[in-house]
Structure formats: structure tokens, C-alpha cells
Amino acid sequence: xxxxxxxxxxxxxxxxxxxxxxxxxxxxxxxxxxxxxxxxxxxxxxxxxxxxxxxxxxxxxxxxxxxxxxxxxxxxxxxxxxxxxxxxxxxxxxxxxxxxxxxxxxxxxxxxxxxxxxxxxxxxxxxxxxxxxxxxxxxxxxxxxxxxxxxxxxxxxxxxxxxxxxxxxxxxxxxxxxxxxxxxxxxxxxxxxxxxxxxxxxxxxxxxxxxxxxxxxxxxxxxxxxxxxxxxxxxxxxxxxxxxxxxxxxxxxxxxxxxxxxxxxxxxxxxxxxxxxxxxxxxxxxxxxxxxxxxxxxxxxxxxxxxxxxxxxxxxxxxxxxxxxxxxxxxxxxxxxxxxxxxxxxxxxxxxxxxxxxxxxxxxxxxxxxxxxxxxxxxxxxxxxxxxxxxxxxxxxxxxxxxxxxxxxxxxxxxxxxxxxxxxxxxxxxxxxxxxxxxxxxxxxxxxxxxxxxxxxxxxxxxxxxxxxxxxxxxxxxxxxxxxxxxxxxxxxxxxxxxxxxxxxxxxxxxxxxxxxxxxxxxxxxxxxxxxxxxxxxxxxxxxxxxxxxxxxxxxxxxxxxxxxxxxxxxxxxxxxxxxxxxxxxxxxxxxxxxxxxxxxxxxxxxxxxxxxxxxxxxxxxxxxxxxxxxxxxxxxxxxxxxxxxxxxxxxxxxxxxxxxxxxxxxxxxxxxxxxxxxxxxxxxxxxxxxxxxxxxxxxxxxxxxxxxxxxxxxxxxxxxxxxxxxxxxxxxxxxxxxxxxxxxxxxxxxxxxxxxxxxxxxxxxxxxxxxxxxxxxxxxxxxxxxxxxxxxxxxxxxxx
Numbered sequence: 001x002x003x004x005x006x007x008x009x010x011x012x013x014x015x016x017x018x019x020x021x022x023x024x025x026x027x028x029x030x031x032x033x034x035x036x037x038x039x040x041x042x043x044x045x046x047x048x049x050x051x052x053x054x055x056x057x058x059x060x061x062x063x064x065x066x067x068x069x070x071x072x073x074x075x076x077x078x079x080x081x082x083x084x085x086x087x088x089x090x091x092x093x094x095x096x097x098x099x100x101x102x103x104x105x106x107x108x109x110x111x112x113x114x115x116x117x118x119x120x121x122x123x124x125x126x127x128x129x130x131x132x133x134x135x136x137x138x139x140x141x142x143x144x145x146x147x148x149x150x151x152x153x154x155x156x157x158x159x160x161x162x163x164x165x166x167x168x169x170x171x172x173x174x175x176x177x178x179x180x181x182x183x184x185x186x187x188x189x190x191x192x193x194x195x196x197x198x199x200x201x202x203x204x205x206x207x208x209x210x211x212x213x214x215x216x217x218x219x220x221x222x223x224x225x226x227x228x229x230x231x232x233x234x235x236x237x238x239x240x241x242x243x244x245x246x247x248x249x250x251x252x253x254x255x256x257x258x259x260x261x262x263x264x265x266x267x268x269x270x271x272x273x274x275x276x277x278x279x280x281x282x283x284x285x286x287x288x289x290x291x292x293x294x295x296x297x298x299x300x301x302x303x304x305x306x307x308x309x310x311x312x313x314x315x316x317x318x319x320x321x322x323x324x325x326x327x328x329x330x331x332x333x334x335x336x337x338x339x340x341x342x343x344x345x346x347x348x349x350x351x352x353x354x355x356x357x358x359x360x361x362x363x364x365x366x367x368x369x370x371x372x373x374x375x376x377x378x379x380x381x382x383x384x385x386x387x388x389x390x391x392x393x394x395x396x397x398x399x400x401x402x403x404x405x406x407x408x409x410x411x412x413x414x415x416x417x418x419x420x421x422x423x424x425x426x427x428x429x430x431x432x433x434x435x436x437x438x439x440x441x442x443x444x445x446x447x448x449x450x451x452x453x454x455x456x457x458x459x460x461x462x463x464x465x466x467x468x469x470x471x472x473x474x475x476x477x478x479x480x481x482x483x484x485x486x487x488x489x490x491x492x493x494x495x496x497x498x499x500x501x502x503x504x505x506x507x508x509x510x511x512x513x514x515x516x517x518x519x520x521x522x523x524x525x526x527x528x529x530x531x532x533x534x535x536x537x538x539x540x541x542x543x544x545x546x547x548x549x550x551x552x553x554x555x556x557x558x559x560x561x562x563x564x565x566x567x568x569x570x571x572x573x574x575x576x577x578x579x580x581x582x583x584x585x586x587x588x589x590x591x592x593x594x595x596x597x598x599x600x601x602x603x604x605x606x607x608x609x610x611x612x613x614x615x616x617x618x619x620x621x622x623x624x625x626x627x628x629x630x631x632x633x634x635x636x637x638x639x640x641x642x643x644x645x646x647x648x649x650x651x652x653x654x655x656x657x658x659x660x661x662x663x664x665x666x667x668x669x670x671x672x673x674x675x676x677x678x679x680x681x682x683x684x685x686x687x688x689x690x691x692x693x694x695x696x697x698x699x700x701x702x703x704x705x706x707x708x709x710x711x712x713x714x715x716x717x718x719x720x721x722x723x724x725x726x727x728x729x730x731x732x733x734x735x736x737x738x739x740x741x742x743x744x745x746x747x748x749x750x751x752x753x754x755x756x757x758x759x760x761x762x763x764x765x766x767x768x769x770x771x772x773x774x775x776x777x778x779x780x781x782x783x784x785x786x787x788x789x790x791x792x793x794x795x796x797x798x799x800x801x
Contacts, residue, residue, distance in 0.1 A: 522564050
């Protein structure tokens with residue numbers, strides 16, 4: 001097995017949708033699932049193409065309620081390329097006898113290849129090879145090469161190359177009760193040189209999408225003139241090409257595709273641009289070369305090399321890490337920088353979560369910050385551009401400042417579903433996860449982390465500070481002062497756990513004093529005051545005037561950072577929320593025996609007529625998120641600032657307590673648990689890392705990866721290597737390293753960017769080596785363990801471990 005390839009050596013219909021998600025190709029502008037070119041959507045296959053930011057809203061009546069959902073739209077299927085003998089049936093992968101089968105995703109070059117030797121009902125044996133790219137350097141182009149070789153026959157065949165706009169959003173079973181037809185036909189047709197084109201428009205957002213395809217056939221290295229015709233109907237266009245093929249002589253077909261929308265910059269009209277793009281595009285070989293060069297440039301910046309013994313010796317860990325980086329870069333790449341888009345939690349790989357943007361950027365941005373911070377900068381501007389909508393949401397709920405939504409889509413309004421389906425019981429239930437107000441702290445934290453790595457004061461002053469200040473104002477307004485307690489409280493929210501959305505028997509949703517929410521609010525308020533001190537005086541005055549900030553408000557913020565309430569139980573355990581310690585213990589052993597997989601206990605318990613609100617259990621890390629985002633030193637300082645005693649001895653007790661009560665119903669959960677154990681229990685940390693690493697490639701969530709990858713977990717596993725085990729922190733203008741590699745990991749080498757420096761970090765043979773490339777960046781400060789260094793461009797630091 002190569003560290004650069006994901007390979008499958010047989011066709012498995014039951015695994016096909018999973019493989020389609022894992023073999024998705026994209027470039028940050030759009031992505032297309034790894035379905036075979038000859039297939040249509042059905043129980044086995046699901047071709048899907050998704051544009052970054054390509055949303056549309058539809059209404060559906062469910063249980064007497066009109067529900068409106070915004071979806072990332074499945075756009076016209078440009079993959080369709082197939083053939084048939086004379087006037088026989090079109091090639092059907094599911095209807096032939098497959099001899100050899102090989103499917104390879106080349107991570108280094110971004111190429112999906114599928115080779116099949118099959119025999120049809122007439123005993124004709126044919127070898128079919130397809131290669132596909134979604135161009136990383138030219139984001140509006142994609143290409144397919146198909147080579148068909150008759151092995152024991154000769155005869156006439158017909159090749160069909162189509163663009164199908166009749167597609168719907170039907171990739172997630174539990175959404176099938178919802179309306180899914182998002183596209184209306186606008187226009188289509190054919191030009192010369194084998195070109196066909198189609199334009200569709202989304203029904204509500206009025207996004208026009210144009211796709212054009214140039215299809216050419218080649219024999220003996222030369223292009224051939226074929227008997228061609230056009231087939232067209234509303235929402236569908238195809239060119240058909242008849243030609244003679246002979247035994248042993250390969251027929252090569254090229255399909256070059258251009259994809260544009262009416263919202264693209266510097267275009268006249270999307271349809272015209274798509275047609276011109278394919279008219280002027282070079283052939284497949286030239287496109288492949290330039291596309292490969294684009295990936296080569298990315299891997300120079302995003303490379304990660306590890307060596308080890310034991311389980312690491314077979315290279316699968318390194319391959320999966322590269323697979324994760326690959327999918328991150330297909331969702332957010334250099335092509336993303338000019339777009340007004342966020343990062344969908346499930347990538348551009350499927351329709352799960354409807355393509356919405358959650359808090360997963362909290363796990364994604366740290367990886368991008370230290371590689372190409374310009375991508376993070378662009379993605380943070382997605383949040384800034386929706387600051388007005390966040391302000392409106394705060395006002396509508398009676399708060400000040402800005403309240404960002406738990407689920408965001410096109411314009412930044414709350415897109416969380418009103419009802420959700422429990423597939424275990426078949427019931428539609430109220431969805432109260434929109435009460436996860438902690439998303440606001442994630443936005444502020446991401447802004448600050450970007451600044452810490454990049455030193456980009458211009459961004460902080462122009463965009464970031466305003467977001468942090470308005471989020472701080474929101475937290476100050478949602479916090480209420482309890483005279484009896486003498487402390488501030490945040491009531492009626494939901495934490496990251498999501499299993500607990502209300503108190504047992506309560507008529508209204510929400511929980512009080514969620515520890516993660518409260519501590520993060522304190523951090524935001526404190527950080528907002530720090531940010532004001534960082535800003536140039538002129539900008540600080542402007543922002544205070546613009547937002548109406550004054551010393552009375554700053555005094556309130558400071559007071560909250562010293563008197564926010566936290567709940568504790570069992571002599572030092574941070575209560576996930578007020579009252580958590582009074583809940584019943586859960587019968588973990590009994591439910592494991594009864595159900596086996598209990599990751600989604602919320603669904604299991606609801607189907608039984610019970611609720612997780614009654615028990616001490618968590619879907620994923622909640623209180624432990626504090627140990628993930630903050631060092632022991634930082635967290636202790638925050639808690640002690642509130643007047644509570646919290647020393648390092650309590651950290652392990654809290655970790656152990658919640659680890660025993662977590663079902664890991666989210667792919668993010670094992671990432672966090674692995675991280676918080678990285679210093680105290682390396683063996684357990686590595687075990688959890690390996691489990692997290694397999695979340696998507698082995699589909700450990702029981703079929704969910706087929707609906708879209710879990711981008712936060714993918715980024716989180718890579719970041720465990722990048723920051724977790726290296727101990728990298730970017731704090732107070734210092735790059736800090738405190739490595740603690742797991743046993744078996746003998747060498748780690750990666751590229752980093754920090755404060756304008758391009759760095760190479762290598763940890764091996766008992767030595768840490770940090771090299772800064774030649775540049776004009778100023779001298780930087782580095783701390784390795786407890787020793788301080790200065791590093792100039794072109795110099796190297798070597799430190800013993």
C-alpha cells in the first residue's frame with residue numbers, strides 16, 4: 001500500500017456510496033463525488049456535484065408545520081459518460097460480470113482512476129479505464145479520460161456524453177420527506193466541436209449554474225470524426241457519437257467540462273463563460289499536467305511525514321492523514337480565498353447537515369492557520385460579512401451585540417431545523433440544538449487564534465476586533481446577575497454535548513450554567529478588553545464610537561470575568577451544567593449488551609420512550625472542550641479569576657470522570673479526548689487517535705460518511721499530529737513547542753507558517769530541529785520546553801528532547 005493512494009481492489013455495491021464520498025474530487029470552488037461515470041443516482045450510486053456557497057431554500061409540510069430548509073444544492077451531473085454496442089443497452093456496472101476491478105485515488109496528484117475488466121451478456125470482454133480530475137489550478141474546469149479496449153470483439157459502439165440537470169437532493173435517507181427539487185431548467189443546446197451545454201437555476205436563490213462539455217474521440221493517437229447527434233430534453237443534454245472499434249485497439253474519449261455560476265467574478269454571463277472555457281481548454285494530458293502542478297504546490301505547504309514502528313510501520317496511518325489533508329484542501333483551498341463562503345461541516349462531499357456551517361471551523365482553522373493563514377483569513381470574512389445578520393438575531397431575541405447562528409448557510413441567519421427525524425423510532429421531534437450559543441465564542445476564538453499565528457493586526461483592526469467586541473457584548477447581555485448567588489449566570493442554553501437539551505420533565509428547552517459556555521464567555525469578554533488595547537488608538541476610538549462602547553460597559557465586562565458562576569460536584573468535578581451531578585447514572589454495560597453500538601444513545605433512548613436528559617452521559621466532549629482549547633495554565637487562570645480553586649490535580653479527575661460517561665456519538669469526540677490525554681496517558685491518547693483516524697475511512701459512524709465526510713474530525717486528527725503531540729502553542733507573540741510524541745512515533749516532519757516565516761519542524765532521534773527559510777520576516781521568539789530562543793530567517797534551532 002502506498003502512502004499516497006487510497007485503493008479498492010473489488011466492486012462492492014454496499015460500500016459504493018461510502019467510496020464515492022471518500023473519492024470525491026474538488027478544488028475549493030466545487031467538488032464532485034467519486035461515482036462512476038456510467039451510473040445514475042439510485043440505491044447503490046449517488047453522483048453529486050456541489051458548489052461552495054451554492055444554497056437554495058425549499059418549504060415542506062411536516063406534521064402540520066411548514067418547514068423551510070436551506071440546502072447545499074446537488075448541481076447538474078457532468079460526469080455522465082457511457083457507451084453501448086450498436087443499439088443495445090447502455091453499459092451498466094451493476095449488470096455485467098466483473099473480472100478485475102481497481103479503483104485508485106491518487107492523493108499526490110488529485111486523480112481518481114478506475115479500471116474494470118468485465119464480460120457482458122454476449123460474452124464480450126472489455127477493459128475500461130477512466131481517469132478524472134477537478135482542476136486545482138483552473139477551478140472552473142474538470143476533465144475525464146475514458147479508454148475502452150475490446151479484448152475479444154470488434155464492432156460499432158455509441159458513446160454518450162451528457163449533462164443532467166434533472167437531479168434532486170436525495171442523498172440522505174432521513175431527509176427524504178423534505179422537498180428536494182432545487183433546480184429549474186433555463187436553457188441548453190450544442191455548438192460545434194462536440195460541445196454541449198446546460199443552464200439551470202435554483203428555485204429560490206435564483207443562482208444560475210452553467211455547465212458545458214467538449215467530448216472528443218481518439219484512435220491510434222489521432223482524433224476521429226464520428227457520426228454525432230444531439231439529444232436534448234428539458235434539464236438534460238447529451239451528445240452521441242458512433243464509431244467502429246476493433247479488437248485490441250483502445251478507443252480514447254476525452255470529456256472536458258467548464259462550470260460557472262452567475263455569481264462568479266469578472267464574467268459576462270455564466271453560459272457563455274462555460275462554453276468559451278471548454279472551447280479554449282487544452283486536452284486531457286495538458287490539463288492533467290497543470291492540475292498535478294497545482295497539487296504539487298499545495299503539498300509543499302501542507303506536507304506531513306511520519307515514521308514509526310508497530311502499527312505505524314504499514315504506512316496506513318500516514319496515508320489516512322494525507323487523505324484527511326487532501327479532503328480539507330478540496331473544500332478550502334487557495335481557490336477559496338476570493339469566495340464568500342464558509343466551511344461546511346461535511347465538506348463539499350454530500351448532503352448531510354444540508355451543507356451547513358457549524359462550529360467545526362474550531363477544529364479546522366488551527367491546521368490552516370499554521371500552513372496557509374490566508375485561507376483562514378478569507379473564511380473568517382464569511383463570518384464578518386454576516387455580522388449584520390448576527391446583530392439582527394441578537395436584537396430579535398432581546399440581546400445586544402451579535403449572536404451568530406448554530407447552523408449557517410447563505411446569508412447567516414439561523415438554519416437549524418425546527419424538526420428532526422429519529423430514524424430509530426421514525427418520529428419527527430423538536431430540534432433545540434439551535435440553543436448552542438457557544439458557537440459565538442468559537443467565532444471569536446478563531447479570530448484570535450488567526451491573529452496569534454499570523455500577527456495580522458490589519459485584519460484584527462479592520463474585521464476581527466469588531467466581531468470579538470460584538471460577541472462580547474452579546475455575552476454580557478445574555479448573562480443575568482443572580483443576587484442570591486452574587487454571580488452572573490447564563491440560562492437556557494445547550495452545550496456541545498447535544499444529548500442534554502432540557503432538564504428532566506421541563507416544559508421548556510435549555511440548561512443553566514453550561515460550564516463550557518460560561519468559561520468561553522468569560523474568555524471572550526476578557527479577550528475583547530485585551531483587543532482594544534492592541535488596536536491603534538485611531539481605530540480603537542472609531543470602533544468605540546461606531547459601536548457605542550464606553551467605560552461603563554467595559555466595567556461590566558470585567559466584572560463578569562470575575563463573577564461568572566460555575567457549578568461543581570463530587571469535590572472538584574466541573575459540572576457540565578448546573579444540576580448535572582444530580583442526574584441518574586446510566587447503565588452503560590446493559591445498553592452495550594442490548595444494542596452493541598450505542599454511539600447514538602439519544603436515538604435509542606427516544607425510541608424506548610426515554611430521554612438522555614435524565615442521565616449522566618454525553619454524546620461528545622462538553623466540559624472537556626475547555627481542556628482541548630486551553631492549556632492547564634490558561635484554564636486554571638480563568639477559573640481562579642472567578643474565585644474558584646482549581647489546580648492541576650483536578651484536571652485528570654475531570655478527564656477520567658467524563659471519559660467514562662461519553663458515548664462518542666460525534667466524530668469530534670475522540671479527537672478531543674485523545675488531545676486532553678496526550679500528556680497524561682500517551683497510550684490511551686494514541687488509541688483514541690487511531691479510532692478517530694478511522695471515523696470516515698472505515699465509516700465507524702454506521703453509514704454517515706456516505707452522506708458526506710466529517711471535515712472537523714479529519715482536520716482534528718491532522719492537528720493532533722501537528723499541534724497536539726508537538727505541543728505547539730501560539731501565545732503572547734511566542735511560538736511554543738513542548739513535544740511528547742506517542743510511543744511508536746519515531747519521526748515527525750512538517751512545514752509551518754508563523755508570523756511571516758516559512759518553517760520546517762523535524763522531531764527525530766531525540767532532537768527537535770526548527771529551520772526558518774530565507775525571507776524578510778523579522779526575528780521571531782521561540783520557546784522549547786522552558787528554554788527561550790530567537791530565530792532569524794535562514795537560521796536553525798536544535799534542541800535536545
